[in-house]
Amino acid sequence: MAAEYSYSFSSKPQHVLWREHYRQNRYGRYLKQDELNWRFRDILFNILTLTSEGKVGVLAKEAVAQRWWELMTHVLEEFAIRHGPYPAGFTKDILHAAPYPDFAGPLASKAASAFAARPPYTKPVLIRHGSPRFMTDLYERGQFRVRNASFYNMPDHNGAVRDDELRLHVSLALDRESVLKVVKNPQDMPADYKGQRLDFRFDQQRDFWLYCLTSSLEPRLFVDFDATACVVIKDPNEFGRRLRAVGAKYFPGSDSQDGQVNYVDPLLPRTAKLFVPISKPLGHNSLRSTPPTQSTSVVVTRIFGCSCAATCRPSSISGEPPLSSRSACSRARRNSVVLLVLSDICNGHPASVVVKNQ
Secondary structure (H helix, E strand, O other): OOOOOOOOOOOOOHHHHHHHHHHHOOOOOOOOHHHHHHHHHHHHHHHEEEOOOOOEEEOOOOOOHHHHHHHHHHHHHHHHHHHOOOOOOOOHHHHHOOOOOOOOOHHHHHHHHHHHOOOOOOOOOEEEEEOHHHHHHHHHHOOOEEEEHHHHHOOOOOOOOOOOOOEEEEEEEEEHHHHHOOOOOHHHOOOOOOEEEEEEEEEOOOOOEEEEEEOOOOHHHHHHOOOOEEEEEOOHHHHHHHHHHHHHHHOOOOOOEEEEOEEEOOOOOOOOOOOHHHEEEHHHHHHOOOOOOOHHHOOEEEEEOOOOOOOOOOOOEEOOOOOOOOOOOOHHHHHHEEEEEEOOHHHOOOOOEOOOOO
16 A cells, blocks of 8 residues: 555645545554554654754644644544544553653753754765764774664663664555455455455564664754764765775675665555665654655665674674774865764753864
8 A cells, every 4th residue: 555645725724635535545444542542652753843942843844744744634533533523532641651752851952052053064964873982982983883683672772762673564454445356256255344454564584783874963863862972974975885895894795785764654655565674664754854755865874784693693893994094084084074062961051062173
């Protein structure tokens, strides 16, 4: 089932058109209540933003906003169909089943103020968020850690980090006409049969090494990742080339691949051909702030290596990869990397941005 759009000119309010369109294709009708609650959370999380004043906001004028608000309207309509007019069906568990990032806390405020006056980059960049200690290691010595994919499913990670990188779930709502097209005995279809839910799980059979970056330099990402520093890589192609080279050194005989992440709406997948290592579910889409149906705009890059768990046991490693001055990065080329540090985050001092060799 492909994602659909419903933008048209009409005298009716846009939300009414979206509700009518959803009733024509009620793709969420088979969701259990807890699944519907979680979809509401995922979409709300993608709509929330951190403004330049350090306040919690929502997508409004951004180009991606309309699609997210359409998905939210669909969820609200499903609630209304099941329970009646808002707020029927909404319980405290919807918002409190898992913690949201603290967009109103001191880290959010300092990140917003530090980047409010910073001009945007005019060319594509890659960003790695983390603590000042590890980001300094990446910037000064080119040292970083590559984790195996299964590591990210550990329960102690926060919502931005935790993900099942080895599996991806899709759930389709099939109507009677869709089922009749694929069954061998349509004549035996019960007269009162209206459709059913069909669940798929895409599995990556073996573990693999994974390194993730983003090209979105937004204040909210510091809160999402609980980070107080980042490294900005201004030559993504060269960085990727060096990372693959050092990966070949540490993982001899393995293959590698890098690319744009495919964010998958589990109810409205655009294709049945999903490559799990480079796909993520809808809830993580906010980490790039682009709509779930525009794969050409994805900004998170994954670079991964050995997928042979039998010969290369998954574990963390440290090395001297592409940014190290000795192995790949001379002082003359250090202007291709920027280290940004939000100072004194925990001490209540004014936020500052330390920029080296920009």
